Amino acid sequence: MSTKLWGGRFTGATDPLMEQFQDSIGFDKRLWRADIQASQAYARALAHIRILTETEAQQIVSGLDEVAAEWAAETFVLKPGDEDIHTANERRLTELIGAVAGKLHTGRSRNDQVATDTRLWLRHEITLLRGYLAQLIGITLERAADEIDLLMPGYTHLQPAQPVRWSHWLLSHASMWQRDMQRLDDLQARVNLLPLGSGALAGHAFAIDRAALAADLGFAGVTPNSLDGVSDRDFIAEFLFWASLTMAHLSRLGEDLVIYSSREFGFVTIADAYSTGSSLMPQKKNPDALELLRGKVGRVTGDLIGLLMTLKGLPSTYNKDLQEDKEPLFDAVDTLSGSLQIACGVISTLTPNALRLRAALASEMLATDLADYLVRKGVPFRETHHVAGAAVALAEQRGVELAALTVADLQGLHPAFDEDVIQVWDFEQSVERRDAEGGTSRRAVLAQIAQLRTWLAER
Ligand code: ARG
Numbered sequence: 001m002s003t004k005l006w007g008g009r010f011t012g013a014t015d016p017l018m019e020q021f022q023d024s025i026g027f028d029k030r031l032w033r034a035d036i037q038a039s040q041a042y043a044r045a046l047a048h049i050r051i052l053t054e055t056e057a058q059q060i061v062s063g064l065d066e067v068a069a070e071w072a073a074e075t076f077v078l079k080p081g082d083e084d085i086h087t088a089n090e091r092r093l094t095e096l097i098g099a100v101a102g103k104l105h106t107g108r109s110r111n112d113q114v115a116t117d118t119r120l121w122l123r124h125e126i127t128l129l130r131g132y133l134a135q136l137i138g139i140t141l142e143r144a145a146d147e148i149d150l151l152m153p154g155y156t157h158l159q160p161a162q163p164v165r166w167s168h169w170l171l172s173h174a175s176m177w178q179r180d181m182q183r184l185d186d187l188q189a190r191v192n193l194l195p196l197g198s199g200a201l202a203g204h205a206f207a208i209d210r211a212a213l214a215a216d217l218g219f220a221g222v223t224p225n226s227l228d229g230v231s232d233r234d235f236i237a238e239f240l241f242w243a244s245l246t247m248a249h250l251s252r253l254g255e256d257l258v259i260y261s262s263r264e265f266g267f268v269t270i271a272d273a274y275s276t277g278s279s280l281m282p283q284k285k286n287p288d289a290l291e292l293l294r295g296k297v298g299r300v301t302g303d304l305i306g307l308l309m310t311l312k313g314l315p316s317t318y319n320k321d322l323q324e325d326k327e328p329l330f331d332a333v334d335t336l337s338g339s340l341q342i343a344c345g346v347i348s349t350l351t352p353n354a355l356r357l358r359a360a361l362a363s364e365m366l367a368t369d370l371a372d373y374l375v376r377k378g379v380p381f382r383e384t385h386h387v388a389g390a391a392v393a394l395a396e397q398r399g400v401e402l403a404a405l406t407v408a409d410l411q412g413l414h415p416a417f418d419e420d421v422i423q424v425w426d427f428e429q430s431v432e433r434r435d436a437e438g439g440t441s442r443r444a445v446l447a448q449i450a451q452l453r454t455w456l457a458e459r
């Protein structure tokens with residue numbers, strides 16, 4: 001008799017290369033815990049419909065506990081024919097408890113089994129990733145609260161634009177992560193549905209109570225259509241999109257900090273724990289952690305695109321192509337897990353350089369405030385924009401800072417300028433004027449911190 005669980009109709013041997021080609025045990029053994037958990041619940045469900053006696057179900061459940069203990073102790077021995085985690089666990093269960101193990105797969109297929117295992121596994125991983133994300137937001141919030149006094153240049157097009165609070169910049173990243181967390185919660189609802197009881201494709205022939213099975217496994221409900229249920233991998237695609245966008249956000253943090261920690265900027269110092277040296281140049285301290293946060297978005301987006309290409313044009317229900325869903329999923333989970341934790345470490349250990357931040361502020365960054373000054377005197381903004389532009393040009397022509405222009409110089413450009421114009425040349429005042437909700441004034445930033453804190457605490 002063939003060693004394969006599905007060997008009944010086959011007479012010829014499988015090409016050894018083909019074995020290797022189709023085996024997924026090398027990577028899907030990660031699902032062992034989910035596979036055992038789902039099988040134990042399935043045995044209980046089979047007992048409810050009297051396919052198994054209570055004793056048989058109990059034998060299977062405790063046999064599976066033993067299999068789980070072997071996986072946990074790393075003593076599980078793989079044998080030829082263990083092509084995936086499902087066949088391996090069932091083979092081992094049979095060795096441990098004998099023929100009764102053969103009743104476990106009644107009405108079940110690896111098609112609804114693998115879909116169930118993957119959902120169970122991902123559901124758990126999502127709770128871990130969510131925890132890291134919450135931690136990252138929390139750390140950033142506290143930094144923002146502590147360092148609210150620091151001002152820095154805000155940039156557009158990477159050109160100095162207007163002064164902002166350092167905390168406002170920190171919170172801009174926390175805002176992206178807040179959306180990432182909301183998106184993760186949204187998609188978790190679609191991960192948390194049970195496909196088990198769909199059979200191979202057409203449904204369950206023994207009237208299994210899928211709702212009870214779902215409740216047993218902590219799923220919020222069941223997938224509504226068995227044909228779709230065995231082949232739906234949308235939950236993975238969604239997760240990979242979430243992972244890609246979250247990595248895109250982390251890549252922007254990485255890039256901001258690569259720039260800010262460069263010698264030329266010197267806005268922040270990255271802790272030694274997240275930097276490395278050069279093998280050749282003794283003076284170098286490289287921001288490797290930041291570069292990896294920036295770079296890893298590539299592989300995760302590759303995971304997403306790879307899966308979408310696998311799903312495209314698949315005929316209805318299960319096809320072996322779907323086995324290709326796992327490696328990108330595992331890769332994305334591992335990458336996000338590492339990246340989020342490293343980002344936590346980087347943010348919590350960096351040191352902002354108050355002097356360099358302040359020194360980078362130049363009065364040109366107050367040109368908008370100069371225009372706004374005239375607006376407050378009743379001049380239309382389009383005109384004031386033009387006047388402030390002329391003032392910048394004049395200062396440039398004389399090779400002086402914008403703030404070095406005298407009241408008389410400014411009056412030469414527009415009669416509405418008055419002695420009080422010198423009040424414009426104050427970075428703190430400029431920041432404080434941006435007081436509308438979401439802005440960079442102390443009050444507006446504290447409000448963002450308070451809102452985000454409450455939001456986080458509610459979760
Ligand atoms: N290893 C397979 C997968 O990951 C399990 C399902 C196999 N089903 C089948 N009918 N061959 O998709």
